[in-house]
């Protein structure tokens with residue numbers, strides 16, 4: 164039953180300053196660009212599940228990472244500082260078959276300055292760093308001492324292959340270039356289209372600070388199971404995944420790809436529906452931005468109300484799109500840090516700027532909090548913080564008498 168008075172309804176769009184101020188406080192755009200590694204570290208300092216994996220032969224390919232105990236969903240399985248980070252564009256030039264005509268010595272120079280000499284006064288550390296990179300998949304299998312046994316070109320080719328097979332993309336906030344990072348144990352994570360873990364790279368503000376990776380369980384992983392991540396995008400169908408993976412010379416042997424047509428078709432159907440809702444949500448978000456920017460024409464109350472109504476309608480469509488995605492999502496869809504974060508950013512921003520309607524805003528917060536439950540399961544660190552802020556926001560709105568769209 165709607166218990167709000169006609170007067171309340173008339174006042175619906177007024178006095179939003181509290182809510183807007185509260186939203187401004189949780190605006191991810193104000194949070195993200197200021198994050199530096201030093202600030203991220205305490206978040207990263209979440210307890211690591213000690214001795215929970217080993218590296219051994221995998222049925223998927225070469226070596227893989229396997230659980231040595233039951234790993235509950237959300238556990239931090241690995242965290243590591245990059246052994247080597249390198250700008251992607253520079254990388255292009257490194258390839259011996261490079262169109263820019265640069266010699267292979269550049270990759271060796273970069274390797275020598277960033278890895279082999281990462282500790283100027285500790286030869287032992289330099290040796291460990293060098294051997295760690297040389298031992299990675301695709302580089303120098305069967306070569307005992309690459310530095311002594313190979314020509315400069317062979318050495319450069321091997322290093323380029325190591326980067327191509329094991330590099331993980333990331334960006335630094337103060338640097339427009341795309342970067343590739345090489346980690347040690349996380350390089351042994353094989354791909355599965357039904358992942359069991361998610362990897363997230365925390366790039367600091369400045370490339371000189373390096374990058375850190377976190378690998379978390381996306382679901383409960385049983386003792387002996389292989390820990391896998393997904394190299395492809397969250398909603399990619401079999402056809403798209405196959406195209407991407409074959410470009411990287413991978414014929415996927417995961418349980419989904421080898422599980423029969425029925426299974427892949429059902430997964431494709433679900434992923435296509437999510438992709439459609441995601442695209443529609445992005446379009447609606449842009450529409451919302453445009454609707455908000457457009458002047459209301461005559462600055463009459465009517466024109467302002469019409470504009471507001473339009474914005475509210477679009478904001479609601481954004482919520483509907485989200486609900487479709489929410490209903491179809493599985494933890495094996497690689498949703499944690501990447502997808503849900505963006506989803507919420509768009510959603511929260513969309514509702515904040517698009518709607519002066521308190522019912523819509525309160526409903527949106529409840530929706531976000533409901534998503535929070537999914538996130539709690541996934542233990543996505545950043546989101547945990549975000550949810551806490553949402554809870555606080557909800558509390559403020561309730562205190563201001565806006566709960567459930569009714570004035571107290």
Ligand SMILES: C[S@@+](CC[C@H](N)C(=O)[O-])C[C@H]1O[C@@H](n2cnc3c(N)ncnc32)[C@H](O)[C@@H]1O
Pocket residue numbers: 221223224225226227299300328329349350351352353354355411412413414415416417
């Ligand atoms: C980052 S490495 C993974 C660890 C690697 N198995 C090793 O021995 O170090 C990436 C390479 O593993 C192989 N790979 C990973 N996942 C695979 C899968 N699902 N099916 C087949 N090969 C896979 C591919 O050759 C890929 O280039």
